[in-house]
């Protein structure tokens with residue numbers, strides 16, 4: 085386990101919010117809020133050489149089976165269609181990099197739309213799948229080290245879908261993204277929104293808490309601060325409807341137990357429950373109060 089200071093401002097002082105027992109480490113950890121800038125992070129946290137333990141095979145298998153449900157269930161298909169449209173860049177350009185590209189489904193879809201695509205991914209099995217099944221160019225490595233191996237001024241668009249909260253050093257990751265983007269290149273990302281009232285309501289059972297895979301939590305304010313520091317301009321943050329997260333939070337709260345992939349838990353997508361939660365999540369997203377938020381930012385200079 086490693087002790088942390090704030091990744092955004094370097095302040096060592098933080099307010100403990102939630103306590104978690106990390107069974108595999110035999111230690112407790114806390115989700116804390118920096119007293120200076122408000123960034124929320126896990127402290128202490130598993131070291132880089134231990135974090136792989138918390139991504140057991142059923143973690144990736146779960147992501148694949150959720151995607152597969154989009155092929156069979158009409159409500160799930162509708163939901164995935166909305167996600168895909170939201171994540172399609174509206175900007176002009178040719179070269180697109182997806183950081184944390186998982187099995188490569190998104191990159192393959194963007195290639196269909198005419199983008200010249202490339203990925204970075206940490207999970208060896210997901211990299212193999214992306215290379216063999218989709219014939220994609222993928223650099224294996226965690227967010228910061230994978231990005232560090234790519235040439236500067238290379239991409240028109242860089243995307244990170246639910247990746248920054250997993251990074252060990254999000255400030256360094258944003259600097260690397262700034263470097264690999266061409267001037268005026270566009271960063272598109274999605275992360276959980278810790279300012280959502282649902283985070284306060286569900287507390288440690290809030291689905292996007294996802295301890296210890298999520299090492300950081302952002303609010304619209306802390307995300308903007310970090311993007312500005314990394315050299316980004318014209319930053320826009322919007323709420324993203326995330327009814328599936330609402331349903332999973334409610335399930336975890338009812339069971340009084342967060343999802344634990346190491347225990348063999350799997351995520352069940354109940355399309356009817358998700359459809360029922362959608363209107364509330366959509367309204368909350370309009371006010372940037374939903375579980376997830378999206379940011380678009382432009383590389384300055």
Ligand SMILES: [Zn+2]
Nearest residue numbers: 090093118121
């Ligand atoms: Zn701070």
